[in-house]
Amino acid sequence: MPEGVIERLPSYLGVLIQLRQDGCYTVSSAKLGELTDVNPAQLRRDLTHFGSFGKRGVGYEIVTLIDRIQGILGSSQTHRIVLVGAGHLGSAIASYHGLKARGFVVAAIFDTDTVKVGTRIGDLVVQDFSKMPRVVAEQKIRIGVIAVPPDAAQAVCDALAEAGIRVVLNYSTNMVRVPAGVAVHNTDPVRELLHTLYYLSRTEDMARA
Amino acid sequence: MPEGVIERLPSYLGVLIQLRQDGCYTVSSAKLGELTDVNPAQLRRDLTHFGSFGKRGVGYEIVTLIDRIQGILGSSQTHRIVLVGAGHLGSAIASYHGLKARGFVVAAIFDTDTVKVGTRIGDLVVQDFSKMPRVVAEQKIRIGVIAVPPDAAQAVCDALAEAGIRVVLNYSTNMVRVPAGVAVHNTDPVRELLHTLYYLSRTEDMARA
């Protein structure tokens, strides 16, 4: 399965869920492509990677498509995640309602800062990071989110991997490295900003020309 | 300039800045490639897109490289950004020290919620969103960050574009659309999680086999 497909599936899913809420039953590749900024033909080809269940002349049945994509991504069941770092970013993630709506539940929050340990964030009480391995093992949690200062990120990541975490989402500025068998996704706001900066200078060049 | 290069430059820059702090003077494509998970040859070719200034047998001079990349991305000067949404996520971004260190300054924070308007976040006082166009115009701000609930995202984005913002970084779950001449970058945490989920199921399949 091509990497690009995997990256687009979550976008399709998001839009489809929105459409279902709006009361739609079917959607064409043209419409869905417009809403996700994807070429309709490519969208159709993406979907053929896991079967062919559109109806010619009609489009795709939304509920079927949602089911299918959730099956591929493995988001049909709810996933428990652990969150490391109870700072502003950690709080933002923990109290983010969009998570539950899409099948994610924050099972526990950890921090090394003794001042933060014991405080509440939403329904959860921040626990000491030393308890992380036990919680991960007992609840068989496989997803971890890192929201700690850059210097601590790698150490936290190593500990998560050691504890059995299989997927790491890293929100710190430092890229972290993982052993084989663990997937990591580094999404640093500053990197995103720098990336967009390039387009800023380009649009200005165009305006000047 | 290929899209892929632009996406990798910020990673290079981050690692280079780190290396400079550690007291290094030069770095080889092999080393830098390892630290950024990029094939050394590709890294070299990426760099040739804007000149050739490595020394054979030695590597690249770190400070020169940093200068050059910052020049390309336009991050040699400081950039002011406006932030819309003073919730948890907005606070996280506003009080994020990594921004200043990398040349970004949050110039103003806006919200429509009258309860939040007037409160302080770091050095800044949250202002009413209606004042956004004036601030953007007066300070000639071109970058806007959206950290509001999904339903409000598109409206905020339209207003930002109208006010003269040229680059939008959208952290809400709803993808937003922009007029031509404005660049947008949607980075939704849930989408990232869903994306990593696929790899989770894959690693488990591998473990089972």
Place this chain on the structure above:
DNA sequence: CCGCATTTGTAACTATTGTTACGATGGGTT
């Protein structure tokens, strides 16, 4: 029941991206 508008699925093509391989070049060593 038949043609028409619509929309899928896919084949062929193009463009882009990534990889491998190797000659060129600079510094260090004897």
Place this chain on the structure above:
DNA sequence: AACCCATCGTAACAATAGTTACAAATGCGG
């Protein structure tokens, strides 16, 4: 000064991704 080793820059190749175009299928209206 001559040799050697590390490393760059780049050409050739391979793989991937994206686009265009069109035939096959579906439902609808007359």
